[in-house]
Amino acid sequence: MAQPPSSHETDIPASSRRVSVLLPMPFAGAFDYAAPAHMALQPGDIVSVPLGKRLETGVVWDQAPDLPPDLAFATDTKPVPASRLRPVSARLDLPPLNAELRRFVNWVAAYTLSPPGMVLAMTLRQPMQGVPAPSMGWLPAPLPETLRLTPARQKVLSVLGKGPPRTTTDLANAAGVGAAVIRGLADAGALRPVRLDPGHAFATPNPDHCPPVLEGAQLEAAQALRANVREGGFSVTLLEGVTGSGKTEIYQEAVAACLKTGRQVLVLLPEIALSAQWMERFARRFGVPPAIWHSEIGQKARRQTWLGTADGAVQVVVGARSALFLPFEALGLIIVDEEHEPLFKQEEGVLYNARDMAVLRGRLAGVPVILASATPSLETLANVEAGRYRHLVLPTRHGGAALPETRLLDLRDHPPPRGLFLSPVLRDEIAATLERQEQAMLFLNRRGYAPLTLCRACGHRMECPHCTSWLVEHRARQVLSCHYCDTTQPLPTSCPACNAENSLTAIGPGIERITEEARELFPDARILVMSSDTLGGPKATAAAIEKISRREADLIIGTQVVAKGWHFPHLTLVGVVDADLGLGGADLRAGERTIQLLHQVAGRAGRAEAPGRVLLQSYMPEHPVMQALLSGDFDSFMAQEAAQRKPGFWPPYGRLAALVVSAAEAQAADQAAAMLGRAAPYGEGIQVLGPAPAPLALLRGRHRRRLLLRTRRSIAVQPILRRWLAAVDLGRAVRVDVDIDPVSF
Numbered sequence: 001m002a003q004p005p006s007s008h009e010t011d012i013p014a015s016s017r018r019v020s021v022l023l024p025m026p027f028a029g030a031f032d033y034a035a036p037a038h039m040a041l042q043p044g045d046i047v048s049v050p051l052g053k054r055l056e057t058g059v060v061w062d063q064a065p066d067l068p069p070d071l072a073f074a075t076d077t078k079p080v081p082a083s084r085l086r087p088v089s090a091r092l093d094l095p096p097l098n099a100e101l102r103r104f105v106n107w108v109a110a111y112t113l114s115p116p117g118m119v120l121a122m123t124l125r126q127p128m129q130g131v132p133a134p135s136m137g138w139l140p141a142p143l144p145e146t147l148r149l150t151p152a153r154q155k156v157l158s159v160l161g162k163g164p165p166r167t168t169t170d171l172a173n174a175a176g177v178g179a180a181v182i183r184g185l186a187d188a189g190a191l192r193p194v195r196l197d198p199g200h201a202f203a204t205p206n207p208d209h210c211p212p213v214l215e216g217a218q219l220e221a222a223q224a225l226r227a228n229v230r231e232g233g234f235s236v237t238l239l240e241g242v243t244g245s246g247k248t249e250i251y252q253e254a255v256a257a258c259l260k261t262g263r264q265v266l267v268l269l270p271e272i273a274l275s276a277q278w279m280e281r282f283a284r285r286f287g288v289p290p291a292i293w294h295s296e297i298g299q300k301a302r303r304q305t306w307l308g309t310a311d312g313a314v315q316v317v318v319g320a321r322s323a324l325f326l327p328f329e330a331l332g333l334i335i336v337d338e339e340h341e342p343l344f345k346q347e348e349g350v351l352y353n354a355r356d357m358a359v360l361r362g363r364l365a366g367v368p369v370i371l372a373s374a375t376p377s378l379e380t381l382a383n384v385e386a387g388r389y390r391h392l393v394l395p396t397r398h399g400g401a402a403l404p405e406t407r408l409l410d411l412r413d414h415p416p417p418r419g420l421f422l423s424p425v426l427r428d429e430i431a432a433t434l435e436r437q438e439q440a441m442l443f444l445n446r447r448g449y450a451p452l453t454l455c456r457a458c459g460h461r462m463e464c465p466h467c468t469s470w471l472v473e474h475r476a477r478q479v480l481s482c483h484y485c486d487t488t489q490p491l492p493t494s495c496p497a498c499n500a501e502n503s504l505t506a507i508g509p510g511i512e513r514i515t516e517e518a519r520e521l522f523p524d525a526r527i528l529v530m531s532s533d534t535l536g537g538p539k540a541t542a543a544a545i546e547k548i549s550r551r552e553a554d555l556i557i558g559t560q561v562v563a564k565g566w567h568f569p570h571l572t573l574v575g576v577v578d579a580d581l582g583l584g585g586a587d588l589r590a591g592e593r594t595i596q597l598l599h600q601v602a603g604r605a606g607r608a609e610a611p612g613r614v615l616l617q618s619y620m621p622e623h624p625v626m627q628a629l630l631s632g633d634f635d636s637f638m639a640q641e642a643a644q645r646k647p648g649f650w651p652p653y654g655r656l657a658a659l660v661v662s663a664a665e666a667q668a669a670d671q672a673a674a675m676l677g678r679a680a681p682y683g684e685g686i687q688v689l690g691p692a693p694a695p696l697a698l699l700r701g702r703h704r705r706r707l708l709l710r711t712r713r714s715i716a717v718q719p720i721l722r723r724w725l726a727a728v729d730l731g732r733a734v735r736v737d738v739d740i741d742p743v744s745f
């Protein structure tokens with residue numbers, strides 16, 4: 001591929017070789033550099049190369065011979081003449097990225113239509129979470145014969161002498177020279193880079209530390225998974241079982257089997273489910289905690305875990321979706337817990353679903369993948385039905401614990417008092433639960449005080465100026481805030497439209513408002529509020545979970561944070577304030593999502609001896625979602641969902657990609673969308689829907705239009721999209737985001 005713009009030319013000895021280096025940046029492909037004669041470079045080596053006036057870290061890249069033709073991306077192959085190539089500055093003392101990981105990066109890039117460098121960035125840089133690059137130092141290397149020894153260079157070499165390695169800055173200061181001198185010496189091969197971090201010793205999990213006693217369906221499932229792991233090779237198994245049936249317990253048996261083969265394990269969890277609780281449980285089973293990987297871990301732990309996965313010192317990593325891009329030396333098993341979770345979809349940068357990419361990584365690495373869920377996604381069920389995935393079922397809760405008894409509260413028959421949101425039946429249930437010294441939980445998936453603020457005088461609604469959304473009142477902070485762009489303004493005292501004083505009214509509940517109501521009703525209860533506003537991240541979440549386990553709270557009020565796989569032994573009542581929330585709107589996936597979320601919430605109740613109860617407040621108790629939650633018959637519900645999606649070839653029975661066109665001006669967005677519409681692909685089994693306003697037609701000040709490309713399963717969308725996008729020139733003012741397998745449609 002082309003050479004980056006160079007600021008100065010360097011003489012390259014004729015003996016140097018040409019290498020391709022992929023940089024963790026949004027370029028279309030890798031760049032060519034010259035490998036100096038003294039530097040033996042292999043694909044996967046992590047190197048430092050000049051780009052413009054800076055040095056960047058990249059990876060020696062080979063072309064991907066094994067990409068299937070419909071995924072292969074075109075690279076601009078006009079080679080730069082050898083005389084104009086700039087040399088690689090240094091090979092860093094880091095474990096090289098192995099061929100399996102390089103293939104994975106290529107595939108993810110090709111599948112998501114993202115620049116490969118952006119995918120590499122997730123491996124190398126973990127862009128939002130800091131740099132895993134270790135601190136590097138220099139040691140003297142045998143002096144190349146051609147080296148010109150200037151006085152400055154001599155000073156550097158004598159400072160370095162036989163002492164310990166020093167960093168660039170440290171060395172430059174000690175020798176009284178500029179950093180350029182050091183770089184010059186490094187370029188010439190007179191310095192050798194070394195890693196300054198000491199290696200980190202990770203405790204070794206012991207597969208036989210404390211295995212559970214298994215029988216019946218648990219034993220069968222564990223045996224099947226162990227056999228899978230021992231045989232090795234790619235396979236996908238859906239481990240399905242109601243909450244509390246022992247899924248975690250069983251997949252830990254697969255972890256144990258993998259540890260015995262000496263290979264590494266990756267367990268993916270939705271970020272907020274990465275809890276102290278899970279780690280403790282792992283430690284009880286294996287004697288030591290696993291390595292963890294999520295957005296909050298510190299630089300040092302990040303570096304150690306990255307290096308440890310690469311050199312094999314780390315045997316089990318439990319992480320959020322970004323852990324998928326760690327450089328495992330010898331991966332042997334991948335587990336995705338809560339596989340149905342929409343949180344596995346990354347919605348910024350490279351748009352990918354970690355569940356799907358985990359299956360891809362498993363396939364490329366030739367290792368088994370386990371997907372666990374109480375409410376599997378329709379995608380996964382369809383793969384089971386088609387015989388692509390194996391299926392193991394744990395039909396009952398462990399130890400005979402009963403599933404919670406579910407009751408629907410028709411709000412038309414049991415209306416809450418005016419201006420309040422808890423029906424008398426739910427209040428009484430909470431009161432009785434607290435009376436018995438048991439814990440109760442109220443669930444409402446909405447942050448803030450009220451989702452809508454309306455002027456009683458003129459009907460004006462407080463709207464975000466940058467997004468198609470209402471501003472949400474946060475009463476504790478006295479502000480209105482947009483949940484899409486975070487625009488925040490003080491709560492006005494008069495209506496901005498008609499100037500009426502004190503006319504603004506909060507409409508509908510958020511959890512702050514439910515908390516206010518609960519405080520009035522249960523003044524003596526210790527209330528714990530759990531939402532991303534009160535918790536921030538995994539650490540604070542873990543602390544709150546601990547508090548609940550230690551019975552330091554009586555009533556828990558939370559958003560979806562509370563719905564994850566927590567084990568609350570003292571919780572016996574769950575009240576869902578608005579079970580209908582999420583069923584409005586046109587999204588075909590709304591029913592599936594709502595049932596998954598509510599089942600998960602309900603599953604928090606009664607996980608120990610005391611039986612659990614769940615109350616769902618709803619205005620539409622006849623809705624199939626409510627009926628399925630009542631009967632617990634998800635299979636029939638999912639069969640109905642499947643029947644609805646099959647005829648139109650909606651996912652998972654067809655393939656779908658979204659093109660979101662956005663621009664600062666509505667007209668530009670409309671024009672670009674229309675242009676794409678006119679160039680739309682057509683053919684047997686290919687359909688384009690739209691352009692239409694995107695679900696958030698205005699987001700962060702950009703007007704958004706959406707086109708959906710839907711094809712039969714046998715037709716890949718990537719080549720169609722590539723041709724389509726190449727056929728139109730939309731100009732610089734317009735951005736197009738490609739979302740393969742969008743979560744909502």
Ligand code: ADP
Binds near residue numbers: 214246247250565
């Ligand atoms: P799930 O992941 O399906 O929600 P878990 O694996 O968390 O289920 O199991 C629920 C509870 O039952 C946990 O406290 C777990 O330790 C316990 N449990 C499950 N199976 C066993 C077993 N075979 N022996 C002992 N405890 C078990």
Ligand code: ZN
Binds near residue numbers: 465466484485
């Ligand atoms: Zn906004």
